[in-house]
Amino acid sequence: MVTKVTLPDGSVREYPDGVTALDVAKSISQGLAKASVAAKINGEIWDFHRPLPRECRVEIVKEDTPPGLEVIRHSAAHIMAGAVRRLYGPGVKFGYGPPVEDGFYYDMEFPEGAKFSEDDLPRVEAECKKIIEANYPFVREDLPKEEVIRRMRELGQPYKVETLEKDIQDPTASVYTDGDFIDLCEGPHVPSTGRVRAIKLTKVTGAYWKGDQSNRMLTRLYGTAWHSDKALQEYLRRIEEAKKRDHRRLGQDLELFMFHDWSPGAVFFLPKGAVIYNELLAFVREEYRKRGFDEVQTPQLFNKSLWEMSGHWDHYRENMFLLKVDEEDFSLKPMNCPSHLLIFKHRRRSYRELPLRIADFCPLHRNEIKGVLSGLTRVRKFEQDDAHIFCAEDQIEQEIRGQIDFVKYVYRDVFKMPFQAKLSTRPPKFVGVIETWNRAEAILDRVLKESGVEYVVNAGDGAFYGPKIDFDIKDALGRAWQLATIQLDFNLPERFDAEYEGADGRRHRPVMIHRAMLGSLQRFIAVLTEHYAGSFPLWLAPVQAAVVPVSEKLEEYARQVYAKLREAGLRAEIDLSNERLSAKIRSFELQRIPVMLVCGQREAESGAVAVRERSRGDVGVVKVEELIVNLRRDIAAKTALSGQA
RNA sequence: GCCGGGAUAGCUCAAUGGCAGAGCACCGCUUUCGUAAAGCGGGGGUUGUGGGUUCAACUCCCAUUCCCGGCUCCA
Numbered sequence: 001m002v003t004k005v006t007l008p009d010g011s012v013r014e015y016p017d018g019v020t021a022l023d024v025a026k027s028i029s030q031g032l033a034k035a036s037v038a039a040k041i042n043g044e045i046w047d048f049h050r051p052l053p054r055e056c057r058v059e060i061v062k063e064d065t066p067p068g069l070e071v072i073r074h075s076a077a078h079i080m081a082g083a084v085r086r087l088y089g090p091g092v093k094f095g096y097g098p099p100v101e102d103g104f105y106y107d108m109e110f111p112e113g114a115k116f117s118e119d120d121l122p123r124v125e126a127e128c129k130k131i132i133e134a135n136y137p138f139v140r141e142d143l144p145k146e147e148v149i150r151r152m153r154e155l156g157q158p159y160k161v162e163t164l165e166k167d168i169q170d171p172t173a174s175v176y177t178d179g180d181f182i183d184l185c186e187g188p189h190v191p192s193t194g195r196v197r198a199i200k201l202t203k204v205t206g207a208y209w210k211g212d213q214s215n216r217m218l219t220r221l222y223g224t225a226w227h228s229d230k231a232l233q234e235y236l237r238r239i240e241e242a243k244k245r246d247h248r249r250l251g252q253d254l255e256l257f258m259f260h261d262w263s264p265g266a267v268f269f270l271p272k273g274a275v276i277y278n279e280l281l282a283f284v285r286e287e288y289r290k291r292g293f294d295e296v297q298t299p300q301l302f303n304k305s306l307w308e309m310s311g312h313w314d315h316y317r318e319n320m321f322l323l324k325v326d327e328e329d330f331s332l333k334p335m336n337c338p339s340h341l342l343i344f345k346h347r348r349r350s351y352r353e354l355p356l357r358i359a360d361f362c363p364l365h366r367n368e369i370k371g372v373l374s375g376l377t378r379v380r381k382f383e384q385d386d387a388h389i390f391c392a393e394d395q396i397e398q399e400i401r402g403q404i405d406f407v408k409y410v411y412r413d414v415f416k417m418p419f420q421a422k423l424s425t426r427p428p429k430f431v432g433v434i435e436t437w438n439r440a441e442a443i444l445d446r447v448l449k450e451s452g453v454e455y456v457v458n459a460g461d462g463a464f465y466g467p468k469i470d471f472d473i474k475d476a477l478g479r480a481w482q483l484a485t486i487q488l489d490f491n492l493p494e495r496f497d498a499e500y501e502g503a504d505g506r507r508h509r510p511v512m513i514h515r516a517m518l519g520s521l522q523r524f525i526a527v528l529t530e531h532y533a534g535s536f537p538l539w540l541a542p543v544q545a546a547v548v549p550v551s552e553k554l555e556e557y558a559r560q561v562y563a564k565l566r567e568a569g570l571r572a573e574i575d576l577s578n579e580r581l582s583a584k585i586r587s588f589e590l591q592r593i594p595v596m597l598v599c600g601q602r603e604a605e606s607g608a609v610a611v612r613e614r615s616r617g618d619v620g621v622v623k624v625e626e627l628i629v630n631l632r633r634d635i636a637a638k639t640a641l642s643g644q645a
Numbered sequence: 646g647c648c649g650g651g652a653u654a655g656c657u658c659a660a661u662g663g664c665a666g667a668g669c670a671c672c673g674c675u676u677u678c679g680u681a682a683a684g685c686g687g688g689g690g691u692u693g694u695g696g697g698u699u700c701a702a703c704u705c706c707c708a709u710u711c712c713c714g715g716c717u718c719c720a
Contacts, residue, residue: 105715117649118714205715206648213717217648220715248713252656261693261711316720335720369646369718370711378719463720551677578676579683586681600679612680 006057015052022048022191025060037063037190037227038071045071047140047188063195063227073099075138075178075189076128076196076225077106082181083127084108084221094183095159095209095218102235103224107207109159109216116219121201124221128199135194136179140187148173152184159209160184198232199225247529248375254534254591256525256542257376265373265380267522272542275571276525279540280518281361283414283638284385287517291406293359293387298339300363304329309495310338319366332365337489337514340388341496344510349500354510355391355399361521376526377481383521389513390498393436396488396511397443400469403486403515404451407471410517411484414638417531419473419484421455423448424462431465432490440488440511441467465491473527481527483519488512535592535614538634538641545631546588547574547609550581550600557604561597561624568628570635589614594641595631614641 002014005024015023021039025032025048038048040059045067052058061068077097085092088110095107110116143151145164152160164173164184176185178193190196201223209215226232243249251257256273259266269277288295301323307313312320312334321332333339340358349356361383372378389399411419423444426437444467448455455469462468466488472480489512492498499507518524528536538544545565549558558574565572573593575584581598588596597609608623622630634640 115649203714204649207716208647211716213647217716219648222715259712264711310720312720314720319718319720366719371646371716372718374713465720548680550679553677578674580676580678581680582678583682584680589681596680598680602679610680618680 001054003052004055005052006055008057008059017054018051020049020051021046021058021060024052024058028060032060032062035062035064036060037068037195038188040067045188047138048191050140050188064231069225069227070099071188071190072196072227073104073225074185074187075193076199076223077104078138078176078178078181078183078185078189079128079131079193079196079199080104080124080201080221080223081106081108081183082131082178083124085181086127087124090156093157093159096163097183103202103222105207105220105222107209107218107220109218116204116221118204121204121221125199125201125223128201131179132193132196132199134179135192137192138187138189139177140174140189141177142172142174145171145173148175148184151175151182155182157184196225197227198229199223200232200236245530245533246375247377247526250529250534251376254542256529263381264370265368265378267376267379267381273525275542276528276536276540277521280521280524281385284517287406287409288359288387291357291402292355293357295359295361296340296343298333298336298343298360298362300332300365301325301330302333302338304331306338306342307331310341310492311495312338319368321365321367333362334364334366336360336362336364336384336386337388337492337512338496341492341498341512344390344498345496349390349510351392351500351502351508354500355389355395357387357389359385359387361385376522379520379522382523384516385518385521386514386516389515390493390500390510391513392500392502392508393439393511396440396513397447399513400444400447400486401451403513404447404453404469406517407484407486408451408453411471411473415528415531416639417473417527419471420480421448421453422458422461422470422472423455424458424468424470425460426467427460427462427464429464430462431494436490437467440490444469444488463487463489465489481523483524483527484517485515485519487514489514535641536594537639538594538631539636539638541592541594541641542571543573543591543593544571544635545573545595545597546584546593547572547597547599548581548584548588549574549576550598552578554599554601554604558599561599561609564624564628568632570628570631585612597627 001017003017003019005013005015007013021041022033025036025039038061039046040061041052041056045061061071063072077099081094081097091111093109097106098104145168149161149164152164173184174187176183176187176189201221203222205220205222206217207220208217224232224235226235251273254272255270256276257270258268260268285295304313316334320334323330340360343358344356363381363383365381368378368380373380391399411417425441430437448469468485468487470482471484473483474480493509493512498510500510502508547558547562547565549555555576562572562574577584585596592614594614596612598612599609603609603621606623608621609627610621611619611627613619
């Protein structure tokens with residue numbers, strides 16, 4: 001009998017039975033076999049040396065592809081676990097050890113009293129390298145589940161036993177052995193430990209067993225592994241670059257914002273950060289005018305009655321800042337929606353007023369637990385470009401379309417940030433009528449399709465009060481953040497008994513749409529800062545132009561230029577310091593100022609300046625009046641000088 | 646909140662129980678300069694905070710606040 005193998009190009013080859021994917025790879029070319037670590041068999045990833053089924057599609061997985069790297073990292077996790085076991089003895093109990101983006105981790109419990117910290121990583125890493133050096137084959141065994149449970153018991157591995165008993169349904173389970181280390185694992189793995197060519201252990205953290213806070217906390221060791229040392233070095237360089245772009249770093253260096261111990265989780269925007277904040281707000285307000293939103297201002301502090309009506313008192317109280325006012329319970333608001341319902345209900349509403357779009361930039365306070373606070377991305381006090389749309393059910397479609405269009409304009413046209421949409425549908429626990437949900441989900445789906453926006457469906461991931469579309473925005477380093485959101489709400493209008501009078505003279509329940517474009521201004525500024533690496537486009541730059549006299553003799557002329565720029569409404573700075581020109585230029589480059597205007601004798605004679613663009617150098621001499629016209633045009637266009645560093 | 650690490654001048658970091666230091670920034674003087682760092686000099690500290698051990702604490706111990714990396718949470 002022969003095994004028939006179909007290759008990705010459609011060709012069919014025949015091999016003797018018992019052939020492995022490795023044999024197939026070798027038969028194609030030795031080089032391919034050497035540069036590959038596993039194979040996809042009928043689309044499922046398999047070990048290289050597992051015998052193939054009689055008839056199958058085989059796709060060789062090369063080591064430098066995403067699935068290949070995943071296999072390498074999974075194997076690296078085993079190698080690391082084996083190294084820890086060698087160094088700390090058989091008393092170490094192992095939890096999960098999966099590959100993750102760019103690396104892997106393994107959760108483990110050290111024997112009583114053994115402390116493990118980052119300082120211990122080099123020792124473990126050295127042991128990993130010995131295991132790699134030894135080039136042990138990864139040997140797979142498929143055994144009856146009971147047999148594996150027995151072996152794991154013998155090895156003193158309670159977490160493995162628990163996994164087998166609770167999570168593995170199959171009658172058999174697989175174990176892998178590399179050298180002296182054996183582990184329960186689905187696989188696949190690289191053929192031998194030597195195929196993990198570059199490994200580096202990166203950090204040590206705590207992690208709850210199965211992510212559940214009520215479980216024991218294990219020690220998690222993180223590492224990264226690559227198919228070559230060069231790839232590892234490139235990765236490390238990328239991490240270094242990421243650190244330079246970190247908004248906390250740039251916020252400090254560029255004097256955008258600060259924090260203080262006395263108000264954890266709340267930012268101080270310094271003058272330069274406040275400029276960015278206000279420009280963003282002005283931008284959103286301008287769009288609101290075009291798109292029919294009415295801005296309101298609402299209270300910060302509300303009686304608990306409001307939260308009881310909205311349901312927050314029962315479901316969100318732990319996250320609210322509570323205080324007593326006149327012997328009664330009050331809270332700083334964590335969200336705007338309830339106040340907007342009060343506005344809606346302020347008087348009788350007619351269908352003629354719908355859709356009613358209420359926008360609000362008021363501060364919100366959420367009592368996030370301390371451990372999660374981080375820079376501008378997780379704060380306790382923040383503002384959103386929040387709005388709620390009250391509309392009739394037959395207006396949902398047009399409103400959703402309008403908001404998706406808004407998102408596209410903001411992220412694609414203005415900020416040029418790639419984004420991905422997620423449609424989340426009805427969860428198991430929900431309020432409202434199923435038919436309404438189905439109709440609404442169909443609308444969201446249809447509008448997304450028409451919009452040409454790429455999206456994924458997260459079935460069952462919607463809020464209990466309605467389906468939603470979230471937009472993940474990736475910064476320049478590919479990290480995803482959720483900023484924009486569009487959520488339907490069938491719940492709050494019900495709880496507040498919101499009504500409008502229809503054309504038929506009867507009362508109807510409006511649908512509420514929660515939506516934000518930038519999301520939290522704080523988080524948006526964090527992502528924006530990293531996206532631009534601090535080099536903000538002209539319209540957002542805290543200082544747009546720096547006037548630089550070549551020497552003290554040109555000071556008077558520079559002052560005139562500076563005054564003209566300020567009169568024209570530009571954010572300009574002048575450098576009258578006693579430094580050399582190149583030192584001034586360097587300082588402005590470091591501050592990422594978009595335009596530097598050098599004033600020398602030649603320019604003074606013709607009422608001009610020599611323009612230097614950030615990171616581009618000298619771009620020529622231009623008359624001051626003309627420069628002002630150009631700058632104002634570029635600012636209005638919002639896209640000028642937005643090239644990233 | 647939990648695990649691990651950390652906090653020293655405005656910033657980045659040194660000082661392993663014995664006189665708290667460097668570079669950058671800042672201030673002053675000299676220099677008057679053409680596109681990414683001129684030279685010299687000066688000021689700057691309750692070593693996060695509170696307690697303890699010690700003849701002596703940045704250093705060791707306890708507590709606490711905040712920050713960082715994760716976990717978790719994200720009506």
